[in-house]
Amino acid sequence: MIGVVDYGAGNLGSVMNALQRLGVSARFASGPEELGPRSPFERIVFPGDGHFATAMESLERSGYAEALREWIAADRPFLGICIGLQLLFGSSEEAPPEDGREVRGLAVLPGTVKRFPGRKVPLIGWNRTAARPGSRLFAGLPADSFFYYIHSYYADPDRDGDVAAEAEYYLRYCSAVERGALSAVQFHPEKSGEIGLKLLGNWAGGSHAR
Numbered sequence: 684m685i686g687v688v689d690y691g692a693g694n695l696g697s698v699m700n701a702l703q704r705l706g707v708s709a710r711f712a713s714g715p716e717e718l719g720p721r722s723p724f725e726r727i728v729f730p731g732d733g734h735f736a737t738a739m740e741s742l743e744r745s746g747y748a749e750a751l752r753e754w755i756a757a758d759r760p761f762l763g764i765c766i767g768l769q770l771l772f773g774s775s776e777e778a779p780p781e782d783g784r785e786v787r788g789l790a791v792l793p794g795t796v797k798r799f800p801g802r803k804v805p806l807i808g809w810n811r812t813a814a815r816p817g818s819r820l821f822a823g824l825p826a827d828s829f830f831y832y833i834h835s836y837y838a839d840p841d842r843d844g845d846v847a848a849e850a851e852y853y854l855r856y857c858s859a860v861e862r863g864a865l866s867a868v869q870f871h872p873e874k875s876g877e878i879g880l881k882l883l884g885n886w887a888g889g890s891h892a893r
Contacts, residue, residue: 685709685887686717686724688751690731690741694871698730698764701873701880707887715750726760726887727751729767730873735796735836736778736786738766748789755791755865762886763867768838768860769796771867777836792860794840801853805835810850812858812870818847820859820866822885828878830870832858837869 685702689695689711702709709728717723729751731738742748755761755771763771770788775796778786788796799806809829814821821828837856840846847866848859859868866886872879 684724685726685728686712686722688712688718688727688729688747690738690745690747694730694732694765694873697871697873698728701883702728702887704880705884705887715746718747718750718754722754726762727754728762728764729770730764731766731770732833733766734777735766735769735775735788739770739778739786739788742770742789752789752791755789758863758865760864760886761866763865764873765834765869765871768867768869769836771860771865772796772838772840775836791865792840792845792862793842794838794845796836797839798836799853805833806852807833809875810852810858810870812848812850814848814859815846818859818861820847820861820868820882820885824878824881824885830858830868830872830875830879830882832870834869 685707687699771792772788772794773790776798810832811827812830813827840857845860845862846857847861849855850858872882
C-alpha cells in the first residue's frame with residue numbers, strides 16, 4: 684500500500700490518478716500518525732507545489748514534519764515530487780531569514796535551495812533530464828528523457844553522490860536525488876505522460892525497496 688501525504692497541496696489528485704493507472708494500491712494518509720512504526724503503508728509519496736515557507740509551516744503545524752523525518756531516517760521508501768524535493772533540504776532562498784527567524788526545511792539532505800539566476804522564471808514546460816548511471820529511479824528509461832517542470836528554485840545538494848539526474852536552465856542543476864530508500868524529483872512525473880508513468884512504476888514496483 685502506498686500512502687500519499689495530503690497537506691493541502693494542489694496536485695494530489697493527479698498523483699493519485701497516476702498511481703491508479705499503474706494499478707497499485709494507494710490512498711491518502713489520514714494524518715501523521717499513519718507514518719509511525721505501525722504504518723499501514725510500505726511507501727510514501729510526498730507531492731506538492733507552492734511556497735517553501737508556507738508548505739513547511741503547514742507540515743510543522745500538522746505534525747507531518749517530524750513524522751516525515753522519522754520515516755526517512757528509518758530508510759523507508761519515500762518519493763518527493765516538486766517542492767517535495769526542495770523541502771528535503773535545510774533552507775531555501777525562497778524563504779530568507781526575517782527578523783532573525785529562519786524557516787527550516789526537513790533538513791534530511793545537506794544543501795540549499797536556490798533561485799534560478801536568469802530573469803525568465805519560473806521554468807514551465809518540458810525539459811531534457813539526464814539520469815546518472817546506476818539510478819534505480821530511472822532504470823530502463825532513456826539516458827536523456829523529457830519531463831514536465833514548473834519551478835523557479837532548484838536544489839543544490841552538498842553531496843554529489845545524492846544527485847540522480849540533472850537538467851539545464853540557465854545552469855546545470857540537480858533535478859532528482861536518491862539516497863538509500865529516499866528518492867525525489869523536481870519535475871512532475873504524474874504530468875509527464877508515459878515516461879512519467881514508467882518512472883513512477885520503477886519506484887512503486889519495488890526497485891526502491893530496501
